[in-house]
Amino acid sequence: MNQALSQALYAAIYKLLRPLAALLLRRGMSYNEFAEIAKRAYIDAATEEFPLPNRKQSLSRVSVLTGINRKEIARLEKLPNPIETGETQSANRSSRVVNGWIRDIRFQDEHGAPLTLPLDEGDNSFTELVRLYGGDVPVRAVLDELIRLDSVEVSDHGEAAGKRVALKVEGYVPQTDLKEKLRIMSTAVADLLRTIDHNLEADRTEARVQRTVAYNDIPMECLEAIRGRSKEEVEEILQRINRWLSGYDRGVNAKLQGSGKFRAGIGVYYFEQSLTRGEQP
Structure with a gap:
C-alpha cells in the first residue's frame, strides 16, 4: 500500500472509530476490553475470508495476515464466540x-x-x-x-x-431493552460496512446501493421538523420495499424455487451532527 493510500485508510478508520469509541466509553468498556474483541475479529476474518485455495487455513498464515502471534491466536480460538449466545x-x-x-x-x-x-x-x-x-x-x-x-x-x-x-410497533425496534438495541445496532452497522467493503472492490456495474442526502448548514430550530418528516417518509418507503422484497423469500413465498440461501435488504437511518465545535462531516 502506497503512503497516500495508507494515510487515507488511517483517516477513514479514525473517523469510523471515533463515534464507536464514544459509544463504548459511555457503556464503560475500556480500551483493553475493546482490543481483545478486535483481536478475535481479526482472527475470525483472516480464518474465514482469506484462505488459500484448496488448503486449510493454518495458525501460521493467520498470524502472518493479522500480526498476532500463534500462541495468542490459539488462546482466543478456544474462547466462546461473542455472538453465539x-x-x-x-x-x-x-x-x-x-x-x-x-x-x-x-x-x-x-x-x-x-x-x-x-x-x-x-x-x-x-x-x-x-x-x-x-x-x-x-x-x-x-x-x-x-x-x-x-x-x-x-x-x-x-x-x-x-x-x-x-x-404496537411498525417494526422490530425495542424501545426499552438496551441489549436488544445493541444487537440491532451491530447488525445494521455490519451490513453497511459489508456494502462499503464490496463497493470499494467492485466496478460501477456491480456496486450495491449506497446513497446519502445531507446538508451542512441547518439551524437547530429546523431539526425537529426534519426528524418528523424523515420518519414519515421512510416508513412509507420501507413498507413499499417490504411488500415486494418479501416475494423473493422462500419463507414467505413457498412457490419460489432456486438454489443457495442469501440475506438481502435495504437499510435506512437518520443522522444529525453538531458542527459548532469545529467537527467535520
Missing part, C-alpha cells in the same frame, strides 16, 4: 416473528396493516405466526418477550373470542 438466538426469533407479522399477507388486513391475532391455535393466529417464524421456541416464550419489549398488547375478549394479540 442463547440471548442472541432468542432475539433473532422475536425479530423474525414481528417481521413476518408485518410482511406476510396472511397476517394483514385489506390495507396491508398487521391484523390483531387470536392467541390460540388456528389459521391467522399468533400461535400459527410463531410456528411459521419462531422456529421451535414456545409461543408463550415469544409472547412474553414481545410483551417485555412493549411490542405487543394482549386483550381478553371473553371465553367465546379468547385472548387477542395486537402489534
Whole structure:
C-alpha cells in the first residue's frame, strides 16, 4: 500500500472509530476490553475470508495476515464466540416473528396493516405466526418477550373470542431493552460496512446501493421538523420495499424455487451532527 493510500485508510478508520469509541466509553468498556474483541475479529476474518485455495487455513498464515502471534491466536480460538449466545438466538426469533407479522399477507388486513391475532391455535393466529417464524421456541416464550419489549398488547375478549394479540410497533425496534438495541445496532452497522467493503472492490456495474442526502448548514430550530418528516417518509418507503422484497423469500413465498440461501435488504437511518465545535462531516 502506497503512503497516500495508507494515510487515507488511517483517516477513514479514525473517523469510523471515533463515534464507536464514544459509544463504548459511555457503556464503560475500556480500551483493553475493546482490543481483545478486535483481536478475535481479526482472527475470525483472516480464518474465514482469506484462505488459500484448496488448503486449510493454518495458525501460521493467520498470524502472518493479522500480526498476532500463534500462541495468542490459539488462546482466543478456544474462547466462546461473542455472538453465539442463547440471548442472541432468542432475539433473532422475536425479530423474525414481528417481521413476518408485518410482511406476510396472511397476517394483514385489506390495507396491508398487521391484523390483531387470536392467541390460540388456528389459521391467522399468533400461535400459527410463531410456528411459521419462531422456529421451535414456545409461543408463550415469544409472547412474553414481545410483551417485555412493549411490542405487543394482549386483550381478553371473553371465553367465546379468547385472548387477542395486537402489534404496537411498525417494526422490530425495542424501545426499552438496551441489549436488544445493541444487537440491532451491530447488525445494521455490519451490513453497511459489508456494502462499503464490496463497493470499494467492485466496478460501477456491480456496486450495491449506497446513497446519502445531507446538508451542512441547518439551524437547530429546523431539526425537529426534519426528524418528523424523515420518519414519515421512510416508513412509507420501507413498507413499499417490504411488500415486494418479501416475494423473493422462500419463507414467505413457498412457490419460489432456486438454489443457495442469501440475506438481502435495504437499510435506512437518520443522522444529525453538531458542527459548532469545529467537527467535520
